[in-house]
Amino acid sequence: MKDFFKKLPEQAVRVVVVFLVLAVVVFVIRQFIIPPEMKEPALQRASSEEREAAKEIHYAGAQSCVQCHDKEPEIKKSGYHRDLACESCHGAAQKHVDNPTDVKPTSPKKRDYCAYCHKYNFSRPTGFPQINPDMHNPRKPCISCHNPHNPKPPTTPRSCNACHAQIERAKAASYHALITCTVCHTAPEKHKISPRTVIPTKPDKREFCGKCHDKASPRKGVPTVDMATHGEKYVCWQCHYPHTLGGI
Amino acid sequence: METAQNFMELSKQVVGFIYPNEIDIQWSILIVVYPYITGLVAGAFILASLVKVFNVKELQPTYRLAMLTALAFMLIAPLPLQLHLGRPERSYEMFMTPNLTSAMAMFGFVYLWYLMLVLLLEIYFEYRRDMIVWSSESTGLKKWVLKILSLFSTDISEKAVAFDKKTVKIITIIGIPSAFLLHGYVGFIFGSIKANPWWSSVMMPVVFLFSAIVSGIAMVMLLYMIIKPLLGGKIDMKCLDKVASFLFYAVIVDFSIEVLDFIHRLYESEESIKILSQLVTTKLFISLVVLQILMGMLLPLAVMAVIKVFKLQEEVRKLLYFVCGLLIQLGIFSTRWNVVIGGQLFSKSFRGLTTYKMELMGMEGFLVALALLILPFVILSILIKLLPPWKKEELAGS
Secondary structure (H helix, E strand, O other): OHHHHHHOOHHHHHHHHHHHHHHHHHHHHHHHHOOHHHOOHHHHHHHHHHHHHOOOOOOOOHHHHHHHOOHHHHHHHHOHHHHOOHHHHHOOOHHHHHOOOOOOOOOOOOHHHHHHHHEOOOOOOOOOOOEOOOOOOOOOOHHHOOEOOEOOOOOOOOOHHHOOHHHHHHHHOOOOOOOOHHHHOOOOHHHHOOOOOOOOOOOOOHHHHHHHHEOOOOOOOOOOEOOOOOOOOOOHHHOOOOOOOOOO | OHHHHHHHHHHHOOEEOOOHHHOOOOOOHHHHHHHHHHHHHHHHHHHHHHHHOOOOHHHHHHHHHHHHHHHHHHHHOOHHHHHHHOOHHHOOHHHHOOOOOOHHHHHHHHHHHHHHHHHHHHHHHHHHHHHHHHHHHOOHHHHHHHHHHOOOOOOOOHHHHHHHHHHHHHHHHHHHHHHHHHHHHHHHHHHOOOOOOOOOOOOHHHHHHHHHHHHHHHHHHHHHHHHHHHOOOOOOHHHHHHHHHHHHHHHHHHHHHHHHHHHHHHHHOOOOHHHHHHHHHOOOHHHHHHHHHHHHHHHHHHHHHHHHHOOOOHHHHHHHHHHHHHHHHHHHHHHHHHHHOHHHHEOOOOOEEOOOOOOOOOOOOHHHHHHHHHHHHHHHHHHHHHOOOOOHHHHHHO
């Protein structure tokens, strides 16, 4: 070996030395600075598991809730919120599990919390219960009508204005104020449960309005037209909006 | 907020149907600069190898300049990638924990091999004798820098210098496949992306390689024409004609390969052909048809053909060579742009196109890209100060 270096010209020896020094530097960095888990995939996996396991636990999981609470999970089991975890609304509850008396989980009571899921948004699936918070019983907390553990309203909405408040208010100031919704619309019972899949009817024949508004109608004090010539092939509400003041 | 605004603005310029994650493109101008710079390195080195391996004596005056140019651009080559990825201080880990199955990680090793075992070694052996002489002549900081660069070597005997010459030749022979590997790799990384019909082609490494040779030779030619007169020398017309003639052949080969690739795509006429032809005729029309093909390739080819056919005067030749060099640089930069940006402008659904809006400021912006393109010239000027490519007697004699 010594002879080999002696035979090499001095500049080549210098270059070899530089490369040897670099090789030693790389070796030292790899051996002593780079942590072992960066070099060995098995170790890397183990260390990431360790790191994850060391993190503080925030969520207790639904199983922990049912160990102490009987009533609410029982109600929730058959309701529409059955697939929703308790902690989705009540927040992370591990601290409550550790210390049930001093730490209490939160329970959202304001309207805006329910609106996260139930505010009308056209990208939500058809049939998913959605409301416009400004129209749907404004200022009234959701939980005054809906039990969040079984959110179906306890009684089916008595009148249409529970959901269609805006139309109801407009109609109240129109000539049709005294006509109830069901005179013109037939709402199947299921509409109250699945409002977007089961839709009420609208008058689909001109003769329906003609019962009051045809020239031949016996009703007094109502504007009438000759249905034979007026509007031809159109259904009346295609031009006259029946819920507003003048109806036009 | 700014991102959302930018997104909304871009979404208005979308043509046809495009998936939401394709609207804003991910590989920006920095990724355009990267293959452009690496291409210059490989090209400049190939020019240098013509002198040492293929004994083209006329090109001797450009040899050292070509080596220094390759080194200056090589030092900046990984910077655009590091700035694009972020956390450049972690890049050394790539060498410490090698991932042998990742093509991108292998670039680190190709780069290291080329920088350490080809460029630096060759420049060391080429300049060693001169560095010893210059350090003995100079004083102060320069003396010590040269001493360190020569690794404190002192032997300038004939035997030692002969050894240097022999080593340089061997390194250049190793360097040619290495230079091919360096830029072929850049083409490989694009060519191997199966999901992208604009990139996925076995021709890609070859196309990249030849465009690299074209851009490198043109860059050294430009630098030779600028720097030599600046240092007080005279342009060697024999050398310049020879460089230009190599450039001419390189452009012809590059053009033929690109045309071959184009015809091949047309004949194959895969399902992507419609969207690609829409891409070429709309969004890439200026950068591909006008800048890359007409101005960057056909025009310089025509001009150089005219120079070859008609015996023009020296001054006219110089001017035309210079213009050709500039046009070729513009054309090759457009080539990189068309590959990198073009490949991201169409939807994988093949039904729509998006637009690239370049930032001005910011890490991925125009100013950073410009700085990265200027930086190699700053490094080159320092290298030339320290290691002059032409000796005083050469400058005076020519």
